[in-house]
Amino acid sequence: MARKVRGNITKMLVILNVEIDAYDLRRTELKTATTNKASTLVNYYKMAATKLLTDLTITAKDNIPPQYIRPLSDRPNLADQSHGSQASIPLIDLRGLEDPRRRSEIIKQITQACQDFGFFQLKNHGIPETEINNIVKVTREFFKLPESERLKYYSDDPSKTTRLSTSFNVKTEKVANWRDFLRLQAYPLQDFINEWPSSPPNFKKNVAEYCTSMRGLVLRLLELISESLGLERDYIDKALGKHGQHMAFNYYPPCPKPELTYGVPGHTDVGLITILLQDDVPGLQVLNNGNWVSVQPVPNTFIVNIGDQLQALSNDRYTSVLHRAVVNSGKDRVSIPTFYCPSFDAVIGPAKELIDDDHPAVYKDFTYAEYFKKFWNRDIATESCLDLFKATTNNNNN
Numbered sequence: 545m546a547r548k549v550r551g552n553i554t555k556m557l558v559i560l561n562v563e564i565d566a567y568d569l570r571r572t573e574l575k576t577a578t579t580n581k582a583s584t585l586v587n588y589y590k591m592a593a594t595k596l597l598t599d600l601t602i603t604a605k606d607n608i609p610p611q612y613i614r615p616l617s618d619r620p621n622l623a624d625q626s627h628g629s630q631a632s633i634p635l636i637d638l639r640g641l642e643d644p645r646r647r648s649e650i651i652k653q654i655t656q657a658c659q660d661f662g663f664f665q666l667k668n669h670g671i672p673e674t675e676i677n678n679i680v681k682v683t684r685e686f687f688k689l690p691e692s693e694r695l696k697y698y699s700d701d702p703s704k705t706t707r708l709s710t711s712f713n714v715k716t717e718k719v720a721n722w723r724d725f726l727r728l729q730a731y732p733l734q735d736f737i738n739e740w741p742s743s744p745p746n747f748k749k750n751v752a753e754y755c756t757s758m759r760g761l762v763l764r765l766l767e768l769i770s771e772s773l774g775l776e777r778d779y780i781d782k783a784l785g786k787h788g789q790h791m792a793f794n795y796y797p798p799c800p801k802p803e804l805t806y807g808v809p810g811h812t813d814v815g816l817i818t819i820l821l822q823d824d825v826p827g828l829q830v831l832n833n834g835n836w837v838s839v840q841p842v843p844n845t846f847i848v849n850i851g852d853q854l855q856a857l858s859n860d861r862y863t864s865v866l867h868r869a870v871v872n873s874g875k876d877r878v879s880i881p882t883f884y885c886p887s888f889d890a891v892i893g894p895a896k897e898l899i900d901d902d903h904p905a906v907y908k909d910f911t912y913a914e915y916f917k918k919f920w921n922r923d924i925a926t927e928s929c930l931d932l933f934k935a936t937t938n939n940n941n942n
């Protein structure tokens with residue numbers, strides 16, 4: 545009898561211990577969940593208090609707020625990228641362009657690069673090194689200005705011609721990106737320069753100088769690209785109407801968890817061509833044959849890529865290729881793309897010379913204003929903008 549009672553007591557003690565262990569486990573889980581919730585809330589309130597990432601990172605030292613975290617299926621695999629990519633993105637040397645033999649050689653290289661990659665690098669382009677250094681310097685200075693000074697330019701309305709914003713498109717995106725950016729229009733210069741930031745003191749001067757030189761380079765490139773498609777030398781120049789030049793000044797603060805987020809997610813560019821200047825910190829990746837290829841910075845070299853308007857105009861001979869920017873935990877990064885584009889009233893569509901029975905028109909004609917509006921109003925993660933302008937689509941683009 546006594547043995548039976550002792551046995552029952554032992555069984556009860558075992559059950560009690562299991563219950564106590566389960567209780568402890570649950571208590572720990574609850575504690576962790578509460579702590580996570582609390583830090584989410586803290587981040588939420590910090591985010592609510594500041595519009596720009598540059599100011600948020602000062603408080604979030606070793607974590608990133610949940611709104612920046614990409615789903616597992618959509619993260620940059622930083623360990624698995626193709627490196628040493630100067631060899632894989634063609635490098636075109638513009639030296640000797642005035643010599644007709646050299647010119648046709650360069651045109652051939654452009655055809656090849658545009659068909660195979662949609663991207664190329666450019667050296668001996670004629671933009672003075674001091675202008676390049678000045679624009680990078682003044683961009684860094686702008687993003688170091690006091691928050692109250694920068695916020696004078698803040699807007700989340702993509703139709704504003706000068707605006708400071710964050711991420712990519714805060715109005716449409718579901719996950720935020722680790723970037724602040726200033727965008728402005730630069731052609732015709734006199735129409736926009738008065739809106740540009742008046743500090744740092746050299747901003748207007750340095751940016752105006754760079755934009756003017758950049759436009760000179762672009763005009764030479766437009767002729768080369770026209771010829772590379774077998775079109776008249778001035779074909780693209782004329783197709784762009786009165787022309788437009790939009791600039792972005794991207795600032796990527798160091799990110800404590802770069803493997804969880806993007807500076808800019810994979811996208812194509814809305815304009816005709818983009819000429820990208822990056823500082824000495826890597827971050828640009830280009831999609832080539834299904835692989836994300838890192839483009840290592842080379843001093844005094846620009847990266848040129850085909851935008852959506854050139855893909856449409858070339859009737860898909862050239863492709864506007866997906867690219868993205870990844871971030872890192874060690875150093876902030878600056879990149880400055882020049883988006884050269886049609887004026888908003890210009891009508892864009894496949895060049896008639898590039899349409900025949902074997903190559904029917906892939907796109908219908910549209911104004912750049914229509915395209916630009918659609919580009920900024922859709923969700924870049926799910927919709928290709930060019931697809932919305934296919935000749936066979938029944939979409940209403942108004």
Ligand SMILES: O=C(O)CCC(=O)C(=O)O
Pocket residue numbers: 792794808813820822827828829867868869878879881
């Ligand atoms: O920062 C970069 O390297 C790329 C930037 C970019 O793609 C953009 O601003 O659209």
